Amino acid sequence: DIQMTQSPSTLSASLGDRVTITCRASQTINSWLAWYQQKPGKAPKLLIFDVSSLESGVPSRFSGSGSGTEFTLTIRSLQPDDFATYYCLQYNSYFGFGPGTKVDIK
Amino acid sequence: QVQLQESGPGLVKPSETLSLTCTVSGGSISNYYWSWVRQPAGKGLEWIGRVYTSGSTNYNPSLKSRVTMSVDTSNNQFSLKLSSVTAADTAVYYCARNIAGRGGYYFDYWGQGTLVTVDS
Numbered sequence: 001d002i003q004m005t006q007s008p009s010t011l012s013a014s015l016g017d018r019v020t021i022t023c024r025a026s027q028t029i030n031s032w033l034a035w036y037q038q039k040p041g042k043a044p045k046l047l048i049f050d051v052s053s054l055e056s057g058v059p060s061r062f063s064g065s066g067s068g069t070e071f072t073l074t075i076r077s078l079q080p081d082d083f084a085t086y087y088c089l090q091y092n093s094y095f096g097f098g099p100g101t102k103v104d105i106k
Numbered sequence: 107q108v109q110l111q112e113s114g115p116g117l118v119k120p121s122e123t124l125s126l127t128c129t130v131s132g133g134s135i136s137n138y139y140w141s142w143v144r145q146p147a148g149k150g151l152e153w154i155g156r157v158y159t160s161g162s163t164n165y166n167p168s169l170k171s172r173v174t175m176s177v178d179t180s181n182n183q184f185s186l187k188l189s190s191v192t193a194a195d196t197a198v199y200y201c202a203r204n205i206a207g208r209g210g211y212y213f214d215y216w217g218q219g220t221l222v223t224v225d226s
Contacts (some may be wrong), residue, residue, distance in 0.1 A: 001167070032210035043200055043216035044151065050207040055214070087151060091210035094164060095141070095153035 002026055002090055006098035012106040019075040021101045023088035028068045032092040035064055035073045037084045038100075044087060048073065078103070108133040110201050110217035117223050118195075124188040124222055128201030135159055135182045139204035139211055142175065142186045144197040145219075152197075156204060157184055191224045198222075 003026040013019050023033065031051045036044035046055045048064035051071060061076040075082055083105055088098040114126035128140065141156040155165035157175040165173045174187040188195060198219040204211040 030210075031208065032212075034207075034212040036213075043202075043219055044213070045216075046212070046214050049212045049214075050209075053207070089151075089212060091207075091212050094166065095213075097151040097153070099150050 002029060002093050002096050004088060004090055004096050004098040006086075006088060006101050008101060009099065010102045010104065012104055013078050014106045015078055015080065017078045017106075019078055019082075019103060021073045021086055021088075021103075023066075023071045023073070023098050025069045025071075025090055025092075029090045029092035031067065032090060033064075033066070033071050034089045034091065035062075036087045036089060037082075038087065039084045047086075075103075108203065108215045110203065110215055112199060112201050112217045112220040114220065114222070116221055117225060118191055119226050120192055120224055121190055124186070124191050124195060124199075124224075126186045126199055126201075126220065126222070128184050128186075128217055130182045130184075130203075135177065135179055135184065140177065140184045141202045141204055141213060143200045143202055143213070143216075144195075145200070146194075146197040154186065154188070154199075193224050196222065196224045 005024045007022050035048040038044045052064045063074050085100045085102045109131045111129045118124045136159045139156045142154040157163045172189045177184040200219045201217040202213040203215040205214045
């Protein structure tokens with residue numbers, strides 16, 4: 001069973017900030033990692049798949065990187081629409097989500 | 107544009123069976139994996155299981171003994187049954203499509219979610 005962790009659990013940031021969220025897996029998951037954004041009362045929205053591939057229509061300020069067991073989601077310049085909770089997902093062995101990182105206004 | 111819509115009772119009694127259906131529109135249900143994911147209020151996301159359009163299934167080991175999923179390709183629908191429910195099963199239930207990346211399958215399209223409350 002692959003366990004996923006995320007840090008930080010909450011992140012306070014200002015508009016224009018560069019934001020980095022880290023996701024770690026308890027064992028290697030190859031490149032089978034995705035990132036989702038979720039706003040209150042809404043379904044998760046796919047941002048990144050296969051570690052670093054940007055989903056169609058997602059702004060280029062979002063990027064993903066990493067390998068093996070450690071991965072990051074970076075938002076280059078935080079915009080008002082980016083305040084949300086972010087989840088990583090491993091799909092190497094069935095599916096497992098990280099516990100989430102809430103990005104709120106500083 | 108593919109759209110998914112969950113439907114089913116919003117209130118289920120303890121020890122009974124939760125039943126939900128997801129209707130897919132804007133595209134064919136065929137040749138994809140389809141999953142259910144749930145989220146208790148204020149908590150994270152948990153994958154419940156997936157069904158392929160052939161009817162083959164994979165379930166989360168933690169729920170496997172209580173989960174049954176099926177697909178109805180003629181109506182572009184797939185379904186979830188979760189038996190012997192307790193208050194711990196109260197959550198928003200999402201249906202989602204699995205799509206293949208370079209190797210694995212991630213979720214691309216999601217339904218809006220439906221709240222199911224377990225209460226007598």
